[in-house]
Amino acid sequence: MSILDYRDNESLGRVRSVDTATVVIAVDDVDRLRKLQVNRLAVLQSSRAGQHLIGIIQKITRTALDGKDSLAETENEDVDEPVSELNVVRIALIGTLMDRVGTRNNVFLRTLETVPEIDANCFALEGERLTAFMRVIANISGDGQKLTLGHYTLDESADAFLNGNKFFQRHAVIVGSTGSGKSWTTARILEQVAALPNANAIVFDIHGEYSPLTSKGFQHFRIAGPADLGGGGSLDNGVIFLPYWLLGYEAMTSMFVERTDQNAPNQAMVMSRAILGAKRKYLQEQSRSDVLDNFTIDSPIPFDLSVVIDDLTKLNDELVPGARAGSEKAGEFNGKLSRMIQRLENKRTDRRLGFLFQGDRETQAFDWLDRLVTALLAGSLDQKKGGGGVKIIDFSEVPSDVLPLMVSLVAKLAFSVQQWTEVSMRHPVAIFCDEAHLYIPERQQAGGAGEISVEIFERIAKEGRKYGVGLVVISQRPSEVNRTVLSQCNNLVAMRLTNGDDQSVVRRLLPDSLGGFGDLLPVLDTGEALVVGDASLLPTRIRVSTPEHRPNSGTVDFWERWASDKEVGGLSVAVDGWRKQTMQASATSTPYCDPATTR
Numbered sequence: 001m002s003i004l005d006y007r008d009n010e011s012l013g014r015v016r017s018v019d020t021a022t023v024v025i026a027v028d029d030v031d032r033l034r035k036l037q038v039n040r041l042a043v044l045q046s047s048r049a050g051q052h053l054i055g056i057i058q059k060i061t062r063t064a065l066d067g068k069d070s071l072a073e074t075e076n077e078d079v080d081e082p083v084s085e086l087n088v089v090r091i092a093l094i095g096t097l098m099d100r101v102g103t104r105n106n107v108f109l110r111t112l113e114t115v116p117e118i119d120a121n122c123f124a125l126e127g128e129r130l131t132a133f134m135r136v137i138a139n140i141s142g143d144g145q146k147l148t149l150g151h152y153t154l155d156e157s158a159d160a161f162l163n164g165n166k167f168f169q170r171h172a173v174i175v176g177s178t179g180s181g182k183s184w185t186t187a188r189i190l191e192q193v194a195a196l197p198n199a200n201a202i203v204f205d206i207h208g209e210y211s212p213l214t215s216k217g218f219q220h221f222r223i224a225g226p227a228d229l230g231g232g233g234s235l236d237n238g239v240i241f242l243p244y245w246l247l248g249y250e251a252m253t254s255m256f257v258e259r260t261d262q263n264a265p266n267q268a269m270v271m272s273r274a275i276l277g278a279k280r281k282y283l284q285e286q287s288r289s290d291v292l293d294n295f296t297i298d299s300p301i302p303f304d305l306s307v308v309i310d311d312l313t314k315l316n317d318e319l320v321p322g323a324r325a326g327s328e329k330a331g332e333f334n335g336k337l338s339r340m341i342q343r344l345e346n347k348r349t350d351r352r353l354g355f356l357f358q359g360d361r362e363t364q365a366f367d368w369l370d371r372l373v374t375a376l377l378a379g380s381l382d383q384k385k386g387g388g389g390v391k392i393i394d395f396s397e398v399p400s401d402v403l404p405l406m407v408s409l410v411a412k413l414a415f416s417v418q419q420w421t422e423v424s425m426r427h428p429v430a431i432f433c434d435e436a437h438l439y440i441p442e443r444q445q446a447g448g449a450g451e452i453s454v455e456i457f458e459r460i461a462k463e464g465r466k467y468g469v470g471l472v473v474i475s476q477r478p479s480e481v482n483r484t485v486l487s488q489c490n491n492l493v494a495m496r497l498t499n500g501d502d503q504s505v506v507r508r509l510l511p512d513s514l515g516g517f518g519d520l521l522p523v524l525d526t527g528e529a530l531v532v533g534d535a536s537l538l539p540t541r542i543r544v545s546t547p548e549h550r551p552n553s554g555t556v557d558f559w560e561r562w563a564s565d566k567e568v569g570g571l572s573v574a575v576d577g578w579r580k581q582t583m584q585a586s587a588t589s590t591p592y593c594d595p596a597t598t599r
Contacts, residue, residue: 134158168470176495199389491533
């Protein structure tokens, strides 16, 4: 039995014009017109039996019937009657409700096989019919696990489900101003991912916000800081070193060669030769002839940086026989590599970059990469010691100037492993990119770390689906995120946005027929989101449910904290951590905590 059993006398009005997916309805009853609301749902008769067309009300225009007190002007140019005699509603069609498809009753499809005929009836979708329709929407087809965000604002009794497969296959973007509930929404999704038996996801946690997510299914790692050098941390206790030999050629060049140097091309060429030689020497010492025949400079093979520096120093000091017997002259690279050698030495001894250059001896082992890949990319069932499938990596101690390079290094590692895995053995992985504008920027310096990072994420966005890599881009400034990456995200979760540039970017991501949704962006409540995309059967407004564990992203209540008579303290701990360049000391302190946490 159809849930949309309308009678003709319930009609709001009749179709006056049809333009692709936009329909204009003429409403004769002014009282019914007053009850309509923009962004509510409407139902239109289809030309086919057993079908109803579903649309979203975009605009309501009322004109005084006596023609003297016009309240608005209609934009419809196809109406024959005088404008002063018409009250119209513009509706964007979004799908079709089928009374029966095969053995299933009441199925909603995001397709428009037909359009309404002229004079077809239009009805409001509200009350019990709205509740029944929302239940249909929640009944996502059986091609994947259900992912729930919360409840529909249209009907809070109906759960808002997304298609979990399509959400990660087609990539997603979560945006919202500070305090809008962006981290809250991300935590809600992560908790459901972690609860799956064989989950596999990586979270780039730039500010340590997601440390409270400690339920079953989560693992926490952090990039090594100065306090972890000298044997203070390893993979076994959740500390990650990213040794320099994981860097590809372009990344090494951006880090070691000063592009403004007039000798930069020569330096890059010589450095490439020296690294290849150091890798070859390492493989020979390890008796890895199977790799020796096919490796390249981009192959992730350990090598001794001291060997590279010694080779460069020899070339920089080299003297060759001169034209006269017994005389010598400067070699081809004599004196031209000094600056690069100094840069190498400085970076190798910089404790801020200890996670790159000062790892334990184990990071130079041939099988160390296997351990790292297993820790970061194995699903829940393949993890050793029963580790969780959602791996949260804390980058908060990584210097900002190399942050894009390091984040993209881990992303490239995940993509490369998936790319080289046999198709039948691929286990999909989702990458959550928190604060994406910091390392996937729209504007970047040519040849710099930002450009390398953008290139890596652009490739993942374009090709990741083929290899089982999904992206979830999270940012409070979508206008500063690379447009190519955003354009590949076919699912949008938009929280409140107050900046005009950010709103414009989101509006461009919306389908043309739903462009009016963008007007809601600045007025959404905290924890409310507009959800549009392949994973959502119904583009609509959703109130996100509370996650089990709230991330450390709540906005501090200035006035209440200042009004409190409780001593805060903690400044000496902060100074000590500043001196030692580590947050670990402050982790043992007990800061003031207001029970009324926010999103």
